[in-house]
Amino acid sequence: MYFVKMGYWDVKRATLNLNFQVSQLSDKQISDITVSVNNVKFYSFRPKRVSGIQTKKINIPTRLLSGENNIEVSGQILNKGGHKNYQLAQTPANWLTIYKNANVNFKYQLVPPTKSVKSFYDHFTGADTIVNRDAVITTSSQPTNNELAAGMYALCGQSRVITTETDQIPVTTFNDSQAKKRLPINW
Numbered sequence: 001m002y003f004v005k006m007g008y009w010d011v012k013r014a015t016l017n018l019n020f021q022v023s024q025l026s027d028k029q030i031s032d033i034t035v036s037v038n039n040v041k042f043y044s045f046r047p048k049r050v051s052g053i054q055t056k057k058i059n060i061p062t063r064l065l066s067g068e069n070n071i072e073v074s075g076q077i078l079n080k081g082g083h084k085n086y087q088l089a090q091t092p093a094n095w096l097t098i099y100k101n102a103n104v105n106f107k108y109q110l111v112p113p114t115k116s117v118k119s120f121y122d123h124f125t126g127a128d129t130i131v132n133r134d135a136v137i138t139t140s141s142q143p144t145n146n147e148l149a150a151g152m153y154a155l156c157g158q159s160r161v162i163t164t165e166t167d168q169i170p171v172t173t174f175n176d177s178q179a180k181k182r183l184p185i186n187w
Contacts, residue, residue, distance in 0.1 A: 001071040001102065006126045008119070009108040014060040016071065019099040021054065022047050031095065033075040037064045053099065060104070073098055141175050 005011060022031055034044045035058055043058050075096045113119040129135045139147045 003069050003071065003104045004127065005065050005067060005069060005106065006122070006128060007067055008111045008113070008122050008126065009106065010111050011062050011065060011106055011108045013107040014062060014065060015105045016058040016060055017103050017105065018056045018058060018073070019053055019102045020047070020056070021052065021097045021099070023095040031075055033073060033096065036072045036074075038066060038069055040064050071104070138176065
């Protein structure tokens with residue numbers, strides 16, 4: 001799984017909400033699940049021996065986070081052999097299913113923007129800014145070519161479409177009632 005932490009977030013806590021299911025295992029088998037972030041293993045647990053979807057909340061150490069992050073969930077099946085003797089059993093079976101509604105939640109504070117263009121773009125195009133609908137580019141009701149050009153220049157620093165799954169930065173007029181509700185970045 002992949003997730004992004006914005007550079008202007010002072011992260012206080014990151015939590016992985018893992019939704020998974022373990023296939024039917026015999027009573028003598030137990031499974032082991034290990035979670036790593038950016039190739040650093042930090043948490044292991046054994047799921048309950050129940051059928052159906054299970055949920056596990058796991059705190060991610062903030063020191064392991066970078067801008068772009070990868071979470072890897074791996075596991076193995078252990079067989080009990082003799083008295084408390086565990087031997088690793090290799091199995092081709094797909095015994096662990098991770099559901100796509102698994103996610104990472106952040107508790108963070110915003111680091112205020114500086115007066116640099118990079119800082120402006122980071123805040124202006126951040127996923128949280130777009131989701132909260134705090135970003136908008138406005139022009140006058142009947143913009144001149146220069147005003148339209150200025151609005152488009154505001155987007156030129158980006159090499160991708162500035163969007164989330166459901167939202168994007170709108171380009172509209174000063175009179176748009178929704179645009180008036182957006183929070184301006186104070187410089």
